[in-house]
Amino acid sequence: MSAVAHINQYKTGLFYTDEFRGDNSWNGYEHNVLFRNEGLDENGLPEFTNVAMALGTDDIKDSRGVATADFDNDGDLDIVVSTNPGDLKRAARVTPALLRNNIGTSRNWLAIELQGVESNRDGIGAEVAIETAEGRQISHVTAGGAYASQQSMRLYFGLNEAVMVTKLTVSWPSGKTDQFEDISAKQLARITEGGGIEYFTLPSVDKQSMLSAR
Numbered sequence: 595m596s597a598v599a600h601i602n603q604y605k606t607g608l609f610y611t612d613e614f615r616g617d618n619s620w621n622g623y624e625h626n627v628l629f630r631n632e633g634l635d636e637n638g639l640p641e642f643t644n645v646a647m648a649l650g651t652d653d654i655k656d657s658r659g660v661a662t663a664d665f666d667n668d669g670d671l672d673i674v675v676s677t678n679p680g681d682l683k684r685a686a687r688v689t690p691a692l693l694r695n696n697i698g699t700s701r702n703w704l705a706i707e708l709q710g711v712e713s714n715r716d717g718i719g720a721e722v723a724i725e726t727a728e729g730r731q732i733s734h735v736t737a738g739g740a741y742a743s744q745q746s747m748r749l750y751f752g753l754n755e756a757v758m759v760t761k762l763t764v765s766w767p768s769g770k771t772d773q774f775e776d777i778s779a780k781q782l783a784r785i786t787e788g789g790g791i792e793y794f795t796l797p798s799v800d801k802q803s804m805l806s807a808r
Contacts, residue, residue: 624654625646625647625652625653625654626646626651626652626653626654626657626675627644627646627652628644628645628646628649628651628652628693629642629643629644629645630642630643630644630645651691651693653675653691655677655688655691656677656678656688657675657676657677657678657691658676658677658678658741658742659675659676659740659741659742659743660673660674660675660676660740660741660743661673661674661676661739661740661743661744661745661746662674662745662746663745663746663748664705664746664748664750664796665692665694665799666694666799667796667797667798667799668696668699668796668799669699669701669703669705669750669780669796670695670696670697670699670701670703670750670752671695671746671750672692672693672694672695673692673693673695674690674691674692674693675690675691675693676690676742676743677689677690677691701752701753701754701755702752702753702754702755702756702757702779702780703750703751703752703753703779703780704724704750704751704753704759704777704779704780704781704783705748705749705750705751705781705782705783705796706722706733706748706749706750706751706762706782706783706784706785707747707748707749707782707783707784707785708720708722708735708747708749708764708784708785708787709784709785709786709787710766710767710768710787711786711787711788711789712766712768712770712787712788713766713767713768713770713787714767716735716737716747717735717747717766717767717787718735718736718737718747718767719734719735719736719767720734720735720764720765720766720767721733721734721764721765722734722735722749722762722763722764722765723762723763723765724751724759724761724762724763725759725760725761725762726753726756726758726759726760727756727758727760728753728754728755728756731751733749733751735747735749748782753779756779757778757779758776758777758778758779759776759777759778759779760775760776761773761774761775762774762775762777762783764785764787766787768787770787770788772785772787772788772791774791777791777793778793781793781794781795781796782794782795782796
């Protein structure tokens with residue numbers, strides 16, 4: 595329906611009422627998509643495949659925000675998707691969806707937490723670079739990242755079959771640099787600006803309670 599063609603009704607707010615809209619979404623019930631990175635094609639361009647339907651993540655709700663974090667502490671990033679309730683006032687129909695990633699249990703990884711001293715305490719703006727036998731990776735600590743959503747401040751690096759990070763470099767917003775070598779995979783490394791590195795095992799999470807809380 596064109597709002598311009600029905601401008602007088604539009605100005606009254608009729609089109610935004612529950613009575614007019616019913617269960618319909620202004621977004622037209624678009625299905626969510628989830629793209630798998632297939633790497634580079636023969637022309638060197640990135641290639642992606644939509645796997646949402648195959649994985650059951652093609653939700654039809656009015657999804658708006660998305661954030662990543664290791665909710666179950668198994669070494670990989672899970673995804674939570676929030677849904678816009680609008681003025682429906684039916685919260686049970688718009689609960690967030692948690693998409694759990696279980697790949698971390700079969701691949702190597704390294705988690706990094708930063709604590710700034712001269713820089714801001716959360717290390718926002720810091721760059722972390724790692725090197726392994728399989729190559730080099732770079733990640734940044736950022737604030738926000740999606741509509742009304744905050745990503746985890748903890749950085750994750752997928753290491754595939756590599757069991758060791760041979761070199762890790764943190765470039766802080768203050769301009770300082772910290773560097774470490776020979777870090778074993780599958781652990782959490784907590785780095786304080788200018789103060790060294792500590793290693794931890796990720797605490798276990800009751801995954802059954804996570805399911806019942808959805």
